[in-house]
Amino acid sequence: MSRGELLQPGILSCQGCGAALAMKLAMMGLGKRTIVVIPACCWTIILGVYPYSALQVPVIHVPFETAAVVASGVRAALDMRGEKDVEVMAWAGDGGTFDIGLQALSGAAERNDDILYVCYDNEAYMNTGIQRSSATPIGAWTTTTPAGSLKKEPKKDLEKIMMGHSIPYLATLSVAYPDDAVKKFRRARTIRGTKFLHILSPCPPGWRIDPSQSIRTARLATLSNVFPLYEVVDGKLELSLIPEKTVPVKEYLECQGRFKGITPEMEDLLQRNVDRKWEELLAEAEKERQALS
Amino acid sequence: MKRVIKGNHAVSQGVRLSRVKVISAYPITPQTTIVEELSEICASGSLDAKFIKVESEHSAMAAVVGASTAGVRSFTATSSQGLLLMHEVLHWAAGARLPIVLANVNRAVAPGWNIWADQTDSLSQRDTGWVQIYCESNQEVLDSVIMAYRLAEEVRVPVMLTYDAFFLSHTSEIVDVPEIEEVDSFLPPYEPELKLDVEAPLAFGGLMSPDLYYEGRYTQHRDTMRVLEVYPRVCMEFQRVFGRKYDIVEEYRTGDAELVVVTAGTITSVSRIAVDAMRAKGKPVGLVKLRIFRPVPAEVWRSVLGRFPKVVVIDRNLTAGLGGVFASEIRSVLYSLEERPKVYPVVAGLGGRDVTPRDLEGIIEAALGREDPGSEPLFWGLKE
Numbered sequence: 001m002s003r004g005e006l007l008q009p010g011i012l013s014c015q016g017c018g019a020a021l022a023m024k025l026a027m028m029g030l031g032k033r034t035i036v037v038i039p040a041c042c043w044t045i046i047l048g049v050y051p052y053s054a055l056q057v058p059v060i061h062v063p064f065e066t067a068a069v070v071a072s073g074v075r076a077a078l079d080m081r082g083e084k085d086v087e088v089m090a091w092a093g094d095g096g097t098f099d100i101g102l103q104a105l106s107g108a109a110e111r112n113d114d115i116l117y118v119c120y121d122n123e124a125y126m127n128t129g130i131q132r133s134s135a136t137p138i139g140a141w142t143t144t145t146p147a148g149s150l151k152k153e154p155k156k157d158l159e160k161i162m163m164g165h166s167i168p169y170l171a172t173l174s175v176a177y178p179d180d181a182v183k184k185f186r187r188a189r190t191i192r193g194t195k196f197l198h199i200l201s202p203c204p205p206g207w208r209i210d211p212s213q214s215i216r217t218a219r220l221a222t223l224s225n226v227f228p229l230y231e232v233v234d235g236k237l238e239l240s241l242i243p244e245k246t247v248p249v250k251e252y253l254e255c256q257g258r259f260k261g262i263t264p265e266m267e268d269l270l271q272r273n274v275d276r277k278w279e280e281l282l283a284e285a286e287k288e289r290q291a292l293s
Numbered sequence: 294m295k296r297v298i299k300g301n302h303a304v305s306q307g308v309r310l311s312r313v314k315v316i317s318a319y320p321i322t323p324q325t326t327i328v329e330e331l332s333e334i335c336a337s338g339s340l341d342a343k344f345i346k347v348e349s350e351h352s353a354m355a356a357v358v359g360a361s362t363a364g365v366r367s368f369t370a371t372s373s374q375g376l377l378l379m380h381e382v383l384h385w386a387a388g389a390r391l392p393i394v395l396a397n398v399n400r401a402v403a404p405g406w407n408i409w410a411d412q413t414d415s416l417s418q419r420d421t422g423w424v425q426i427y428c429e430s431n432q433e434v435l436d437s438v439i440m441a442y443r444l445a446e447e448v449r450v451p452v453m454l455t456y457d458a459f460f461l462s463h464t465s466e467i468v469d470v471p472e473i474e475e476v477d478s479f480l481p482p483y484e485p486e487l488k489l490d491v492e493a494p495l496a497f498g499g500l501m502s503p504d505l506y507y508e509g510r511y512t513q514h515r516d517t518m519r520v521l522e523v524y525p526r527v528c529m530e531f532q533r534v535f536g537r538k539y540d541i542v543e544e545y546r547t548g549d550a551e552l553v554v555v556t557a558g559t560i561t562s563v564s565r566i567a568v569d570a571m572r573a574k575g576k577p578v579g580l581v582k583l584r585i586f587r588p589v590p591a592e593v594w595r596s597v598l599g600r601f602p603k604v605v606v607i608d609r610n611l612t613a614g615l616g617g618v619f620a621s622e623i624r625s626v627l628y629s630l631e632e633r634p635k636v637y638p639v640v641a642g643l644g645g646r647d648v649t650p651r652d653l654e655g656i657i658e659a660a661l662g663r664e665d666p667g668s669e670p671l672f673w674g675l676k677e
Binding site for chain 2: 065066074
């Protein structure tokens with residue numbers, strides 16, 4: 001990171017942290033007329049200890065379950081102050097989004113409040129030491145899904161839940177595809193209403209990977225269709241990337257220590273779920289393509 | 294202009310007159326008609342404000358935390374379970390030193406479900422760092438909203454004003470509704486020194502190490518105590534503009550009293566009648582009405598209550614395993630006096646149970662006839 005960027009050196013993340021890179025990309029896409037709302041999450045720590053802050057934009061830290069609605073409150077105040085060009089970004093982990101913060105997020109999305117909600121997803125409660133969240137995939141080890149009791153339930157399909165709110169913009173992003181990510185942050189900024197961005201953020205300690213492997217792991221998630229990249233603008237879905245050659249889910253799982261104990265049955269189930277979801281996405285994208293032509 | 298309005302509408306008119314910029318609230322009985330009238334006030338344009346209609350009270354308080362940090366005057370209202378749901382964010386608002394005003398309609402806490410008057414809801418929030426103002430009449434409710442913003446913004450501490458469910462919330466009284474220009478002369482626009490501002494970026498509410506957190510909390514305590522200096526001045530200025538007088542406590546027929554009843558909320562009005570009746574019988578009794586609670590006005594309580602041999606404290610609230618909150622706190626404040634009054638703790642009227650002037654006379658008679666108040670409260674009117 002170089003001087004002059006909105007995310008400055010001195011952050012307290014682990015090496016290879018996907019969430020740290022995700023914020024850098026967000027700031028590149030959004031620019032300095034942005035206010036960031038951060039609930040309890042790794043970023044509470046990463047940003048720095050009072051009186052220091054690594055972000056060169058205003059930040060408000062808030063209770064765990066309130067990121068979306070505090071953003072709504074800030075938005076309302078900015079509108080009253082006539083600062084309509086300032087973007088308000090709620091920046092929460094998967095726990096604060098899929099679980100404890102879902103009610104407030106749903107409320108803001110239903111009201112279509114003009115906020116940008118970003119979930120940086122490392123697929124567990126990493127800040128408290130790797131406990132399962134409803135974003136944790138099947139077969140993953142965490143400290144609350146230990147060996148012999150690996151997570152059996154599929155990851156919650158948050159995109160479907162969010163699209164159920166008819167929000168104007170939703171997109172999935174990955175730190176392995178920075179140009180695509182920055183483009184999506186830029187695009188979100190131009191849209192009024194609730195924007196939901198879901199960015200996959202590998203966590204080296206939680207995923208049991210070497211810090212040097214974060215980007216590669218994230219790329220494999222997309223190339224195996226475990227985490228496909230797409231955008232939904234006003235209900236119309238467009239895939240951002242169709243892998244030339246899809247990688248088997250097994251390859252993605254094998255590069256991480258957290259899936260070491262996964263059973264062949266779980267692996268099959270995971271592959272089937274991924275295939276079905278991908279077929280759904282392809283069909284939806286094709287429908288949109290035909291409607292356009 | 295004098296109008297006949299309900300307690301809840303006294304709140305919404307107070308909010309309009311205070312030129313609040315962001316309102317966020319969730320409906321709950323018996324607060325609901327505040328939300329309804331504020332919706333109309335905002336929709337009609339008679340108040341230039343954003344009203345965020347949220348999905349829970351927890352979110353209502355969080356939304357005004359965001360709005361207030363972004364530098365605009367913010368308001369919410371709730372009651373009972375709703376206030377309890379806000380609990381976490383109440384701490385946040387006070388710790389972040391945000392001058393938010395909250396109207397809480399005092400209502401009992403479930404189970405069993407009960408929508409009637411009881412102060413256990415607000416008193417159970419006494420450790421959140423909010424100033425609490427207890428109101429006796431609809432006029433007091435309206436005036437308290439306006440005064441609450443003056444106080445909150447000067448000391449940078451959130452203020453909760455409370456009043457009894459149905460006895461005030463849904464009861465109409467004559468209220469002098471001031472002109473907004475008059476209120477403008479008393480309540481200046483809110484211009485905080487620090488706010489979320491892209492031209493001057495700051496981080497609010499971040500991680501604080503043991504090295505600093507303790508001092509932060511001390512500062513919050515010290516400034517909260519400042520309310521006891523600032524509030525009387527706010528009251529004096531309010532009286533100068535509007536002609537109505539308020540104070541930290543209010544005394545009634547205490548001149549030569551040998552026993553005083555201490556009340557907060559609408560039982561005060563009932564107690565006035567009882568005091569008059571007792572005086573007519575030649576009994577030297579008076580009344581002290583509590584208005585501010587948190588901060589505890591210890592010096593005021595000592596100098597006022599310390600003058601009487603017997604102090605009967607009526608609590609329309611209960612902390613199970615102790616008794617009433619006011620009695621317990623008053624007793625602890627009076628402990629440092631060399632000559633301590635005897636404190637008679639009484640719990641009455643929980644869950645909206647009617648407390649009549651005759652009940653008050655009975656309570657006073659019981660205290661007059663008993664030299665040892667004991668430590669266990671008198672649960673007045675308990676059915677066998």
